[in-house]
Amino acid sequence: MIIIMHVDADLCGGSIVVSGHRPGAEAELSLRADSAAGIRQWFHFRVRGALDARLELSIVDAGQAMHADAFRGYRALGSYDLERWFRVPTDFDGRRLVLRHRPDHDTVHYSYFAAYPLDRLSALLAVVDRSPRARVLSIGASVEGRPIHLVVLGEDGPGKRRLWIAGRQHPGETMGSWFVEGALARLLAEDDPVTDALLGEAVVYVLPNLNPDGSTRGNFRTNAAGRDLNREWHAPSRDGSPEILAARGVMEQAGVDLFLDVHGDEHADVAFAIGCEGNPGFSERLHDLERRFARSLARREGGFSSELDYGSDDPGKGDLRIGNNWVGERFDCLSMTIEMPFKEGPSGFGPDRASQLGRSSLEAVLESLGVLR
Numbered sequence: 001m002i003i004i005m006h007v008d009a010d011l012c013g014g015s016i017v018v019s020g021h022r023p024g025a026e027a028e029l030s031l032r033a034d035s036a037a038g039i040r041q042w043f044h045f046r047v048r049g050a051l052d053a054r055l056e057l058s059i060v061d062a063g064q065a066m067h068a069d070a071f072r073g074y075r076a077l078g079s080y081d082l083e084r085w086f087r088v089p090t091d092f093d094g095r096r097l098v099l100r101h102r103p104d105h106d107t108v109h110y111s112y113f114a115a116y117p118l119d120r121l122s123a124l125l126a127v128v129d130r131s132p133r134a135r136v137l138s139i140g141a142s143v144e145g146r147p148i149h150l151v152v153l154g155e156d157g158p159g160k161r162r163l164w165i166a167g168r169q170h171p172g173e174t175m176g177s178w179f180v181e182g183a184l185a186r187l188l189a190e191d192d193p194v195t196d197a198l199l200g201e202a203v204v205y206v207l208p209n210l211n212p213d214g215s216t217r218g219n220f221r222t223n224a225a226g227r228d229l230n231r232e233w234h235a236p237s238r239d240g241s242p243e244i245l246a247a248r249g250v251m252e253q254a255g256v257d258l259f260l261d262v263h264g265d266e267h268a269d270v271a272f273a274i275g276c277e278g279n280p281g282f283s284e285r286l287h288d289l290e291r292r293f294a295r296s297l298a299r300r301e302g303g304f305s306s307e308l309d310y311g312s313d314d315p316g317k318g319d320l321r322i323g324n325n326w327v328g329e330r331f332d333c334l335s336m337t338i339e340m341p342f343k344e345g346p347s348g349f350g351p352d353r354a355s356q357l358g359r360s361s362l363e364a365v366l367e368s369l370g371v372l373r
């Protein structure tokens with residue numbers, strides 16, 4: 001039997017540099033920086049010829065990652081089919097991140113969090129588009145010309161609320177896509193009382209991937225122009241952040257009564273939400289809405305904490321470059337960033353939990369619907 005182990009990152013969202021294959025089942029790897037920015041954290045790669053090998057995969061420069069400390073207490077994700085994911089034994093000594101695994105198949109993938117390739121989104125959008133209650137639109141194009149998709153669910157009409165969900169501004173935060181997938185599946189479900197009630201009173205707008213270039217290139221944080229899109233909302237530009245220009249444009253057209261911007265957090269071990277407490281226009285009304293929403297979601301999901309946030313911004317000092325702050329200020333509405341953990345934490349967080357959070361977030365939205373305005 002021939003034994004040839006090989007590592008590559010020739011995948012949608014793939015990212016790793018192979019420094020060397022050593023004899024046996026060991027490989028020395030390093031993190032690849034974002035395509036136009038010097039940020040390292042995300043990895044997603046494939047090993048072939050791995051069956052029954054005792055793999056030892058060392059990412060030798062993990063100590064220089066953007067959030068290197070967050071690799072403590074972290075275990076990488078593995079998958080044979082990019083569908084079902086599991087955690088693998090992972091050690092971090094402050095310098096090297098070492099994955100040790102004995103695969104059951106010749107081909108195995110490893111990722112910082114469960115990868116979500118764009119062809120999976122395309123397949124999902126094809127299903128969405130067949131539903132009589134949904135439309136799939138392209139509202140603009142990324143720096144490299146990839147479409148920015150918008151899914152519209154439900155019929156507009158007098159008095160209807162406009163609810164928005166966005167994911168993947170930060171392309172390495174793939175849990176955002178799993179969350180969106182869970183939410184969309186529920187919004188398409190027949191005979192779901194939550195969906196029926198929501199679409200009876202609201203139109204739901206979903207921006208499933210605001211950073212398709214970064215998602216394709218395997219960037220962690222930035223788009224093809226090297227911009228952190230979640231710092232572009234106050235003044236998006238055609239050259240640097242057309243993705244946000246498109247999102248803002250369609251929000252201005254439709255209006256916004258609620259915005260959930262879905263992200264991942266490297267250090268946390270539970271999901272949590274961040275509000276708009278630093279915005280100049282922040283009010284007691286918005287504070288009540290934020291608390292109500294976070295408590296409602298925490299009651300439904302053990303892995304979601306209503307307590308954790310980044311510490312309140314000082315009044316009036318909120319960063320309006322950030323999506324949820326800008327939208328909250330512009331539309332005077334409930335507007336939150338949902339952060340989900342890369343770490344598994346006590347809830348065993350992974351892509352299934354992210355999808356579940358997407359589904360149950362709709363219940364929390366429904367509970368807030370009557371008091372949004």
Ligand SMILES: [Zn+2]
Nearest residue numbers: 170173263264
């Ligand atoms: Zn983020």
